[in-house]
Every structure is written in structure tokens, then in C-alpha cells.
Amino acid sequence: MELGLVGRTNAGKTALFNLITGSTAEVAPYPFTTREALRGRAEVPDPRIDAIADIQDIPRRVRAQVQVVDIPGLAAGAGQGEGLGGKALGELRQMDALIHVVRSFANNEVAHPEDAINPLGDAEAIDIELLLADREQIERRLEKVRKSAKSGDATAKGEQGLLELLVTEIDQGNPLRIVGDAEALALGIGMGLLTAKPVLYVINSDDPGEPLPELVAYATSRDAHVSQLAVGTELELAQLSPEDAAELAQEMELGDVRGADAMVRAAYELLDLVTFFTGSGPPEARAWPIQRGLSADKAAGKIHSDMERGFIRAEVVAWDALVAAGSFSKARESAQVRMEGKDYIVQEGDVMQIRFAV
């Protein structure tokens, strides 16, 4: 599962990439610093793991990770394949969800493509390129499908109707993720169309706080999420010792909540995964992201293929019931732990102990 960073040049995409993946890629005040896609991994904060581990004195906590891809900035015309745009769009089509970075910080040393800070205008400019890119891709497909439909291919006729519906939506400026027709939407998602992907707008501002109401309204109308983050400041804090960071955060009245944690959590949620846990005792509590609707034996296979092959049963307890009980054995005594077979569909927040034999 991959999250792609999209946005205008100098919006702070690479700064955000470094912040959430701990990378040290080049961040610079001139445009188009990033020329090739960069990959890294972000750890997904999850207070549930700490709760599970704390009550059982489990020292090691392994959080879920997501792959993050920093993609070169899109310029006007990218939607029609101009400049580096074509390649960047190709990368974006492979992504499962998009993090759209929007510049809201003022900094005279950092060039802006239009020399004016305009977060809503910048978001719209990128979204138009994504719509145009989708339109081009649909038109290319339509050309082929129309030919087959003409020669009497019934499947092609059906697809033609769906594609034409998608074009109508795009021409009204609608991102495809808000299309109500489930069949058309599924086709769009299957084609990797950019505006069909889930989106989180990250407003990169020097003032941590609530995003501007107009940006919230814009995101909501496009069925997208939004969070505001002081990327530059948080990156500075991340490079300090914990003591110095705490001191500086206090001086800047930032509190002890880092926006990056909430942002990564929100981005992870775009992927619509289910998280289950192992950690019914030491040495390790661990979060496992899986596809929604996966059965217990398949989920066990994510841990080890032997566990899937030799799956006997799973002992399952909801994470909060485990925490309330105080330990796995106490949860068992109070009949909170259920025995589930291989066809059990794993639920969000399940803590599982897999019994298997090979």
C-alpha cells in the first residue's frame, strides 16, 4: 500500500516526506528540487498498542508502517503530459491514496510559481491538472471501446456508457471519487484514475491550528480529508534532542501533540485497512494492517506462512476488552476471549493469538 505526495513545487512535499519517514532527501527553496520519485516508510502511531503493551509489561512495540512516495511537483500543463508531468502522473497512478500538500506558509526566500500565497488557488490548480490527466486517459480508452462497441460488442457498449458518464463528471469539475454510480466508479478506480483515489489535503502552514474554513469546505465538497501541519517547524523539532525539542515546543506554545502523528494516522485511514494486534504477552506487541474482510487464517498468513498453512484456531479479544481485563489470561477467565475458526472475518482492533501446527 503506497501513499503518494502530490502538490505544486516548493509546497514542502519533501520536507513532509523527511518528517514522516525520517529520510534526509534534499529540501531547497528553488523549484523542482525533486526530480525522481523517492520512497520511504512512515510509522503509524497507534495509542492502542501502547495500552496493550503497558498493561502486560511488554517492552517491544512494533507499529504498522506505510510506504510513502515523494513525487516531483506538478506544474501547469502536467495534465497534458508537459514537462516532467507525464512521468509524475504515471507514478501517481500507481498510488493507493494521495496526500496533497498545499503551501500556506509565507517565506520570501522560497519561490512560489505565482509569487502569491494562495492555498485554495494552489489546491485547485493541482486538482485541475489531475482532472485533465484523467480526462485524457478516459478519452484514449474511449477511442478503443467505441470501435469495439460499433462492431456489436455488448461489453464494450456497456463500458462506453460508463466512460462517457465519467467524462461528464470531469467536465463539471467533479473528482471521480464523488461519482454516485458504483460501477462507473469501480471502473475508474481500476484504471488508476487520479481523482478517484482517496485524498488527504495537508495544509503546510507556519501556524499550527485549524485549517482555513474555505479549505475545509473545499475538501469536504470533494469527499476528501484535510489537516493542517507546520511541516518546517516539526522537521526542526524532530532534529533536536527530546529535551531541546520540548523546550522549543513550549516556547512556541505548540503543546506536546505533534501534528505529524495525527496526519500520518489520517493518511493511514485513507487506505481503509483493518488493523489487528498480536501481543497476548511479552516480548512484543505488534500492529498488523490487513485488507478489510480478510479471514483469520489469511490474516495469520501475514505473520507467517506456517501460521496460515497449519492454522487451527485463533483466540480473539477486542483490544479495549483486553486492556480492561488487564491481561490475556484474565480476559480468558472473564470469558472475553473467543475461539474463532479460519473463516472468522478479522475485525478492527482484534487482538489475536493464533494456534497452529506444522
Ligand SMILES: Nc1nc2c(ncn2[C@@H]2O[C@H](COP(=O)(O)OP(=O)(O)OP(=O)(O)O)[C@@H](O)[C@H]2O)c(=O)[nH]1
Ligand atoms: N517557512 C517554511 N518553510 C518551509 C516549510 N516547509 C518547507 N519549507 C521550505 O520550502 C522550501 C521547499 O520545500 P521542499 O520540501 O523542497 O518543497 P517540495 O514541494 O518538495 O518542492 P520541489 O521538490 O522543488 O517541487 C524549502 O526551502 C523548505 O525549507 C514550512 O512549513 N515553513
Ligand SMILES: [Mg+2]
Ligand atoms: Mg521536493
